[in-house]
Amino acid sequence: MKMIIIIISMVLVNNYPLAQFLGICPFLGVSKDLDSSVGMGIAVTFVMVLATAVTWPIQQLLNRFGIGYLQTVVFILVIAALVQLVEMFMKKSMPALYKALGIFLPLITTNCAVLGVCITNIDSNYTYAESLVDALGAGIGFLFAMVIMAGVRSKLADQSRIPESFRGVPIILITAAILSLSFMGFNGMFS
Numbered sequence: 001m002k003m004i005i006i007i008i009s010m011v012l013v014n015n016y017p018l019a020q021f022l023g024i025c026p027f028l029g030v031s032k033d034l035d036s037s038v039g040m041g042i043a044v045t046f047v048m049v050l051a052t053a054v055t056w057p058i059q060q061l062l063n064r065f066g067i068g069y070l071q072t073v074v075f076i077l078v079i080a081a082l083v084q085l086v087e088m089f090m091k092k093s094m095p096a097l098y099k100a101l102g103i104f105l106p107l108i109t110t111n112c113a114v115l116g117v118c119i120t121n122i123d124s125n126y127t128y129a130e131s132l133v134d135a136l137g138a139g140i141g142f143l144f145a146m147v148i149m150a151g152v153r154s155k156l157a158d159q160s161r162i163p164e165s166f167r168g169v170p171i172i173l174i175t176a177a178i179l180s181l182s183f184m185g186f187n188g189m190f191s
Helices: 001-015 024-029 034-063 068-093 095-104 106-110 112-123 128-160 171-185
Strands: none
Touching: 001 128, 001 171, 024 095, 024 106, 024 128, 024 171, 034 068, 034 095, 034 106, 034 112, 034 128, 068 095, 068 106, 068 112, 095 106, 112 128, 128 171
């Protein structure tokens, strides 16, 4: 039951881009079309789970040797290596998606949501299994937010008469703010 609560909490209540404002760069930059959004969401989910699987045991080693203060530096290096592996895999096996994601794929390295989920799992004193479930839920929540934003942006582009001063980045930021407000309605769902 606790695992289900963790997943639902990460998708709806603690959604990284909409509730915690982590991972905003790819959230705003890649959500132009549904295919790119889904691809980025899946890639980020994969990296979050993989990074958690690797960083949780590393943190236990750092703590054992009394050098837990190196957490951020070590986690960034691990995440960068994992993203490079994912990038090489996508370039080889999914060239169309690799090209569609463009510069945003290597930017997963600097995606603060990936680092945030690894550090949050340690700070929450989750077990290894709970950490993996939390990372999966965070990734699904990121994917969910990306798909919603892509859908809203496609409707804005097709069916809206947006005033000149709001076109481009301003309407995207306003849309993201309204989506974020809608997710605030889930606060208090779990105590």
